[in-house]
Amino acid sequence: xxxxxxxxxxxxxxxxxxxxxxxxxxxxxxxxxxxxxxxxxxxxxxxxxxxxxxxxxxxxxxxxxxxxxxxxxxxxxxxxxxxxxxxxxxxxxxxxxxxxxxxxxxxxxxxxxxxxxxxxxxxxxxxxxxxxxx
Numbered sequence: 811x812x813x814x815x816x817x818x819x820x821x822x823x824x825x826x827x828x829x830x831x832x833x834x835x836x837x838x839x840x841x842x843x844x845x846x847x848x849x850x851x852x853x854x855x856x857x858x859x860x861x862x863x864x865x866x867x868x869x870x871x872x873x874x875x876x877x878x879x880x881x882x883x884x885x886x887x888x889x890x891x892x893x894x895x896x897x898x899x900x901x902x903x904x905x906x907x908x909x910x911x912x913x914x915x916x917x918x919x920x921x922x923x924x925x926x927x928x929x930x931x932x933x934x935x936x937x938x939x940x941x942x943x944x
Contacts, residue, residue, distance in 0.1 A: 817860055826868050833861040855888035862894040871898055889915040893925050900928055905939065908932045 813836045820829035836857060865874035875898055896911030909932045915925040
């Protein structure tokens with residue numbers, strides 16, 4: 811998709827505000843043209859994940875979480891949504907929520923080293939915070 815590639819290029823150039831505006835305008839256009847998100851759900855899911863990355867890079871983690879949580883029933887095949895949201899939960903030290911989302915991504919893409927490493931870190935944090943028998 812051309813919009814995805816353009817937004818990715820803008821993100822790589824650190825032109826984050828422009829990438830955010832492009833992705834937001836694309837959401838608006840898709841919603842107006844079809845009247846519902848359902849007909850474009852795979853496109854919306856991918857663009858939502860990308861917009862989440864941009865918002866995170868802009869330092870707007872809480873705003874990003876609100877954006878990502880619009881997709882709570884997203885098909886698990888849209889593993890990138892879960893990865894982005896899991897990484898955000900990790901940044902916010904919400905270890906249980908991070909685990910809940912991050913474990914899904916390697917099930918669909920076991921080659922995603924970033925996600926696997928993040929999941930291992932989350933598991934370590936959960937183990938550290940778990941009550942230990944005396």
